[in-house]
Amino acid sequence: MTINKFEHVYIPILNDDMTVIPKIGDYVYKDSVLAHTKGEEKQYIFSSVSGHIEEIITKPLYIDGIKEKKCIVIANDFKEIALNLKGTNKFIDKIEKEDFIEKIKINFLTDKFNNPIYLNYVNNVDTLVINTCELGNILNNFFLENYLNNILETIDALIEINKIKKCYLIVNKKNKELLNKIEENIGTYLNIKLIKSKKDIANDEAIKLLKIKNNYHFESLNNIYLIYDILKNNNFILEKYIAIINENKVNYVKVKIGSSISEILTLLNINCDNFIVGNLVCGVKTNNKDIIVSQTLDSIIIDKQEIKENECIKCGKCHITCPYNLMPIEFIKYKNNKKMLEKLNISKCTLCGICTYNCPSFIDLNNTLKKIKEENHE
Amino acid sequence: MNNFSIHSNNDIKKTNINLIVSLIPIIIYSLIVFKLDALIIIASGLIPSILADFIIMRKDFKILTNFNLVSSLILVLMIPLSMPFYVVIVLSLVNIILRNILKKYKINIPVTLIIILNTYLIISNKLPVDYNLKNIFNLLIDAKTNIMAFNAPILLIISFIYLTIKNNLKYLIVLSSIIIFALINPTLNIDYLINGSFIFISIYLLSDTMFSSMYRISQIISGILNAIITSILLSFKFQNGILVSTLIISLLAPLIDILYVRLKTLKK
Numbered sequence: 225m226t227i228n229k230f231e232h233v234y235i236p237i238l239n240d241d242m243t244v245i246p247k248i249g250d251y252v253y254k255d256s257v258l259a260h261t262k263g264e265e266k267q268y269i270f271s272s273v274s275g276h277i278e279e280i281i282t283k284p285l286y287i288d289g290i291k292e293k294k295c296i297v298i299a300n301d302f303k304e305i306a307l308n309l310k311g312t313n314k315f316i317d318k319i320e321k322e323d324f325i326e327k328i329k330i331n332f333l334t335d336k337f338n339n340p341i342y343l344n345y346v347n348n349v350d351t352l353v354i355n356t357c358e359l360g361n362i363l364n365n366f367f368l369e370n371y372l373n374n375i376l377e378t379i380d381a382l383i384e385i386n387k388i389k390k391c392y393l394i395v396n397k398k399n400k401e402l403l404n405k406i407e408e409n410i411g412t413y414l415n416i417k418l419i420k421s422k423k424d425i426a427n428d429e430a431i432k433l434l435k436i437k438n439n440y441h442f443e444s445l446n447n448i449y450l451i452y453d454i455l456k457n458n459n460f461i462l463e464k465y466i467a468i469i470n471e472n473k474v475n476y477v478k479v480k481i482g483s484s485i486s487e488i489l490t491l492l493n494i495n496c497d498n499f500i501v502g503n504l505v506c507g508v509k510t511n512n513k514d515i516i517v518s519q520t521l522d523s524i525i526i527d528k529q530e531i532k533e534n535e536c537i538k539c540g541k542c543h544i545t546c547p548y549n550l551m552p553i554e555f556i557k558y559k560n561n562k563k564m565l566e567k568l569n570i571s572k573c574t575l576c577g578i579c580t581y582n583c584p585s586f587i588d589l590n591n592t593l594k595k596i597k598e599e600n601h602e
Numbered sequence: 603m604n605n606f607s608i609h610s611n612n613d614i615k616k617t618n619i620n621l622i623v624s625l626i627p628i629i630i631y632s633l634i635v636f637k638l639d640a641l642i643i644i645a646s647g648l649i650p651s652i653l654a655d656f657i658i659m660r661k662d663f664k665i666l667t668n669f670n671l672v673s674s675l676i677l678v679l680m681i682p683l684s685m686p687f688y689v690v691i692v693l694s695l696v697n698i699i700l701r702n703i704l705k706k707y708k709i710n711i712p713v714t715l716i717i718i719l720n721t722y723l724i725i726s727n728k729l730p731v732d733y734n735l736k737n738i739f740n741l742l743i744d745a746k747t748n749i750m751a752f753n754a755p756i757l758l759i760i761s762f763i764y765l766t767i768k769n770n771l772k773y774l775i776v777l778s779s780i781i782i783f784a785l786i787n788p789t790l791n792i793d794y795l796i797n798g799s800f801i802f803i804s805i806y807l808l809s810d811t812m813f814s815s816m817y818r819i820s821q822i823i824s825g826i827l828n829a830i831i832t833s834i835l836l837s838f839k840f841q842n843g844i845l846v847s848t849l850i851i852s853l854l855a856p857l858i859d860i861l862y863v864r865l866k867t868l869k870k
Binding site (some may be wrong): 311431472531534537538539540541543544549551554567568581582584585586 | 609610612613614617667669698769772811812813814815816817818821855863866867
């Protein structure tokens with residue numbers, strides 16, 4: 225399902241120090257450059273629609289938490305006039321590494337923490353890991369069910385282009401239908417090693433499972449799908465899929481980058497006061513419907529059930545299940561003691577959400593730790 | 603208000619269900635062997651405790667969202683079989699009331715109550731004839747004949763495996779405690795291992811979710827300390843040795859955790 229009927233889109237300027245090119249009132253085409261980073265290594269923000277620029281305002285985005293960013297407001301004329309002519313590449317694995325890096329760099333393709341992923345490939349990755357059963361990621365199944373061949377082709381291209389030594393595709397073996405489908409299709413891709421996991425796992429758990437130590441890179445299926453579009457169709461990142469979960473029903477919708485969540489929910493006839501943006505395990509609950517779809521937003525969860533937080537029962541599951549054997553409860557205990565937090569290795573905490581997922585008392589450790597990390601970083 | 607939308611199914615309710623399921627073979631076995639006697643003691647322990655919990659919690663009452671029911675069940679299993687049913691009722695009620703009053707203080711109430719009961723029985727020479735303090739796990743062991751003693755560890759090992767698979771047990775405490783206990787003085791301690799009382803207390807009381815150490819290393823330290831303290835107390839023929847040691851370790855658990863965290867951070 226594609227939704228692109230919105231009269232206004234709000235294109236987020238992801239870095240505060242980016243230079244905005246067009247002026248208010250200017251006409252921009254679909255895929256016009258709206259802003260770029262300073263310096264030689266330029267990364268660009270493209271327009272996802274054609275129309276006139278109305279204003280630049282601040283809007284909330286989901287980038288590892290809800291953050292306010294400047295957005296360029298474009299009045300959509302629905303003409304979808306594109307500036308650049310595009311062709312298709314038959315063999316994406318034959319693309320030169322420099323071209324590949326350039327393409328993903330200019331598209332400002334980032335990981336969930338808004339870090340540009342091209343840097344990982346510049347630094348010669350040895351091991352590429354694709355965790356299709358990432359805990360709390362509802363979008364992965366959609367990509368595998370609908371775009372499996374494109375995904376496998378792109379992974380193979382990533383291996384060829386970047387001379388990657390090892391590549392692991394982790395699949396939950398309980399999802400037998402999907403596993404069979406992958407096993408049927410993976411045969412010709414000899415460089416991709418299929419790893420069957422007993423359950424959904426966080427990326428940090430996958431590191432433990434695979435016993436990899438350094439020079440590895442996790443690529444999300446969302447990014448692989450976008451890379452396919454960039455390499456195969458020479459497209460820019462103007463649209464993306466998001467999963468909208470409402471009363472256990474999942475809608476996968478393709479929306480323009482810069483679409484407003486309130487308009488998406490209205491169009492889908494979804495009424496709610498609160499919703500969760502981001503991952504199912506470590507997302508953020510909010511009532512702010514002004515949030516704009518950015519590259520890092522994967523899902524919107526309308527969760528009407530209120531989960532009551534109980535007192536810590538000292539079961540130690542947060543420590544035992546932590547991939548790095550950290551002590552989340554001690555982080556909370558010493559939240560105002562920066563030295564102690566450092567000694568307890570808070571920097572190793574990747575906010576993977578495993579502790580929150582396993583806590584029998586439903587303590588929202590992940591968001592508490594996120595706040596502690598942010599406060600101590602300042 | 604929580605932010606997450608999915609959660610592992612290992613919540614407090616599931617933890618309680620797993621603990622009860624792990625006790626089912628033991629309860630069934632005791633019902634087969636002791637028939638009505640066992641049924642009376644279990645019913646006299648559980649029914650008043652559920653009612654008391656309901657009266658105290660009122661609107662918030664949900665049978666498995668706290669550990670009161672499991673705690674009552676474990677308490678019942680340690681009460682001498684020949685105790686009058688009203689003693690069982692009183693102990694169960696006291697257990698629930700104290701657990702609710704002393705919520706903030708990490709005191710293992712069932713252990714404390716059984717120590718008090720045993721001490722009273724010893725001092726007043728009212729120890730039931732079929733009650734052997736070595737066999738604290740009374741519903742399973744007929745102390746008079748001792749015929750079923752060897753079945754206790756087998757059933758407990760099944761419970762241990764079940765709880766470990768279900769991620770419901772701080773198994774490091776149990777293992778370290780039993781191994782060290784067996785190594786310290788095999789001739790002295792073998793009785794307690796064979797009749798299952800030490801294993802039962804290690805699984806259900808020493809590694810109690812709320813009253814034991816949280817971290818891997820501190821769990822091992824707790825287990826080792828428990829084995830040492832128990833062995834010392836038993837070598838002095840202190841009859842309540844296993845329970846007193848368990849109570850000491852329960853009280854020391856937060857301190858062991860703090861010391862472990864301090865030691866861990868001291869290195870850096």
